[in-house]
Amino acid sequence: MARRLPKSERSPSPPPPPPGDQRDAAIQELSKGSELATQLMAQLELIPERELDGRRDDALANVRSLSMSLSSSLYALRSERREHYYCGSSSSSGGAGPAAVTSVSGAGGARKTKRRRGKHGEELIETVFITTTPENDGFHWRKYGEKNILNSEFRKLYYRCGYSDERKCQAKKYVQQENNKHPPEFRVTLTNEHTCNTVFQDQPSSSSTNSQVLDFTKASISSSLMDSHVGTPILKEEEEEEVPSIDESTRIMSTIMRNYGSYGDYDESSPQPWNGAGWK
Template sequence: MVERFLGQTQAPIQTRHTRPGQLRDGCCRRRPSSSTSGRRDAAIQDLRRGTQLAELLRQQVELIPEPNRRDAAVANVGEISMALESSLSILQSGMVSEVGEVGMAAPAAAATYSSDGGTGVSRNGGPVVSRTRRVRHRRARHGAELPIIKEILTEAPENDCFHWRKYGEKKILNDEHPRLYYKCGYSDDHKCPAKKYVQQQSNNDPPLFMVTLINEHTCDTLFRDEPNSSSASQVLDFTKAPPLSHPLIAATPWLKKEEEEESTSVTLATTHWLRTWAVLQRPEHQALVLEASQRLGKYRRVDATA
């Protein structure tokens, strides 16, 4: 029996437990729709397909024998997955609330949370109302503002492919759940400044967590090869990804200016996906993409004959 992917609910894809071959039949390209909701649905379908492909790619890069390059590649694919899931959240919520500065190296930019106590929407479509809370400016010990890279509402706060070490836990005033403090597992070895705070936001099943990421990782760049290295091809580098105005976006017919105000979230979400896709199209990544495609084709044939 061929399981349908598009017919699944909007529950998040549990990438950690997805095995090779689980990519569902039916995730073929959507047809552009003239309506805004149709375009939104189409974008959601594409993003889901992208998430499946990212998982497939992750399984491929995990076969890289060299631990350092493998970890860096897995981390980058994790960023892809986070970008896609964030984009899905945007589309399913119909609202966008960007927090902080987002660099090209971290395409999972958009969050479904506003730090002023606004509302978000869970990935299964239900509204998430965050309590009004006092938000203090986060400052480093010596008074400097901590750069918040992004805030993400997620059901899987651990699922970002980075190695974190917990260093504290604190009961926060007027919050039911404690805040957990993590720093990069390489903070000592490589002086990586990345940190993240995780706080449960709801008692839903599964619960939702607000993840606040502080500082960019520098540890993964240490693992990257030099530009002239012949072995650099298996490391995805988002710093070279095309800008938002890339022709790929302009060439997407269902993102024309009409109904612009309603298509903003579609555009943003699709931008993340197009950027991801454009990176994967780069020649140095073609070997991985080709292998993933071949495996995908094999699994589809298995599904089709099942």
């Protein structure tokens, strides 16, 4: 095959103009949301287990995820505000680091930022955290690769900002499933901050052709996370019935948020590795 043209262009092109100041409003809203999620968590904890028919823990896990997502967005916005481009050199981590994130306890709370060398020695900041909802960070990601990782049961998925071309945004995201919990947890690694200034706003869908921004019910995670070497006979199928999963849980959360108290029809089935069905 004659694929792979010579690398014609790899533009280290200059960053786009600094983002506007709608950001502050967004940050405020996200902060509010974050606080509310925390409150909701506390409220859930007060509800006796049996009133929720044993599903309180799921609900709690979901609220945590929600909180985590809000935090991610907040983090992205805040750090972007301090230093718009280039995670590098002068950096940063000191100021815009995870400290800016609302703390989330329990599973999926940890978040680390570390410095690394990029391909050609340039310095880059890498933020790593565990989450059950890798898709909910408000950015538009485009998948560009997937790899089996040595000694890991799960594949690693590679995403770059959906605006990497048109806006020269260098942000990247690596997602790797960590375990088979229910819901499964994912290790998310973010490198390079977004320079595209496109956290989803009010009406994402209306943006016609311009590729949609991820909202809480959509994501571009591939369907093959769970398929990998080690004998785990995980179902690798194209179309089974819909397996309620991460996406399910986020949808459920919005249900909860709407009618607080009625924890509708969360049908917990298949504690299997998430296959991303329904995410697309």
